[in-house]
Amino acid sequence: MVTIRAAHPSDAAGIRAVYAPFVAGSPSTFEEELPTVEDFHARILASPRRPWLVAEAEGEIAGYAYASAHHSRASYRWSVDTSVYLAAVHHRRGLGRRLYDELIAEVRTLGYLNLYACITLPNAASVALHTAVGFRPVGVFPRAGYKLGAWHDVGWFGLALIDEHPANPAEPRPWLPEGVPAAP
Ligand SMILES: CC(C)(COP(=O)(O)OP(=O)(O)OC[C@H]1O[C@@H](n2cnc3c(N)ncnc32)[C@H](O)[C@@H]1OP(=O)(O)O)[C@@H](O)C(=O)NCCC(=O)NCCS
Numbered sequence: 001m002v003t004i005r006a007a008h009p010s011d012a013a014g015i016r017a018v019y020a021p022f023v024a025g026s027p028s029t030f031e032e033e034l035p036t037v038e039d040f041h042a043r044i045l046a047s048p049r050r051p052w053l054v055a056e057a058e059g060e061i062a063g064y065a066y067a068s069a070h071h072s073r074a075s076y077r078w079s080v081d082t083s084v085y086l087a088a089v090h091h092r093r094g095l096g097r098r099l100y101d102e103l104i105a106e107v108r109t110l111g112y113l114n115l116y117a118c119i120t121l122p123n124a125a126s127v128a129l130h131t132a133v134g135f136r137p138v139g140v141f142p143r144a145g146y147k148l149g150a151w152h153d154v155g156w157f158g159l160a161l162i163d164e165h166p167a168n169p170a171e172p173r174p175w176l177p178e179g180v181p182a183a184p
Contacts, residue, residue: 002095004102006177007052007064012040014061015054018087027120027147028085043068045181048174050080051106055095062090065099067107070116078169079114080107084129096129104133108161111172115159120145120152127155135159 007015016037023034035043043066044052052066063086070079082103084096107115117135119126135157143151176182 002055002057002062002090002093002098004053004055004098006180007044007054007066008180009041009044011054011061011064012037012044015040015044015064018061018063018085021088022085025148027145027150027152028123028126030120030145030147032147048172049176049182051103051110051175051177053099053103053106055086055090055099057090062087063095063099065096065103067103067112067115070114078112078172079116080112081116081118082107083117084126091125096125097132100129100133104159104161106175110175111170113160113162113165113169115161117157117159119155119157121155127157130157130159133159 016035019029020034022029023031046068050067050069052064054064055062063084065082065084067080067082070076070081082100084099084103086095104115115135116138117126117130119130121127121140136159138156138158141154141156144154145152
């Protein structure tokens with residue numbers, strides 16, 4: 001059985017293990033050095049807190065999804081970037097979908113209005129997942145990154161969580177998952 005739950009800082013090592021092969025061998029992330037366990041602690045607990053979810057299978061971290069700031073400038077604060085990684089053995093079993101459905105529900109509850117995903121192209125699985133949950137293409141940055149000996153296009157995808165953006169939007173709230181410590 002696979003459980004989707006809020007990530008705890010103690011999941012950092014498992015999250016790092018899922019991410020490691022993509023840093024080393026795939027342009028799906030443009031990170032080239034594997035972040036440390038402490039880096040992942042800090043990312044999970046970054047302020048303001050935003051959702052980090054894990055898929056746990058038989059006590060192991062099978063994958064994770066999270067929301068992060070789209071941009072540091074203040075007026076972007078209703079917009080988040082979302083991302084998802086699963087260990088290869090767990091691909092194509094609906095886990096990406098389950099993680100994203102829950103992530104989107106959490107982000108919506110907190111008052112965020114726009115979600116963006118940055119996908120190195122081609123990535124049929126990621127494009128299919130994002131399209132399946134409602135993201136639509138926004139644009140392509142041609143040859144935006146160089147990794148593993150090649151230039152890569154990056155597709156940005158967007159999902160608005162509201163039909164009409166309000167004239168006076170309420171401030172987004174920090175994520176306060178039960179059982180996960182507050183930032184130090
Ligand atoms: C992208 C990723 C998270 C997808 O997760 P997943 O659990 O394999 O996907 P799911 O089984 O939930 O499938 C979701 C949808 O995508 C489709 N899909 C999944 N993999 C696919 C593939 N390789 N080719 C085409 N469609 C695919 C499924 O059919 C499903 O569509 P539907 O809901 O219309 O039936 C997973 O492939 C992954 O971790 N990839 C490597 C890391 C990565 O690229 N992350 C994204 C960075 S932008």
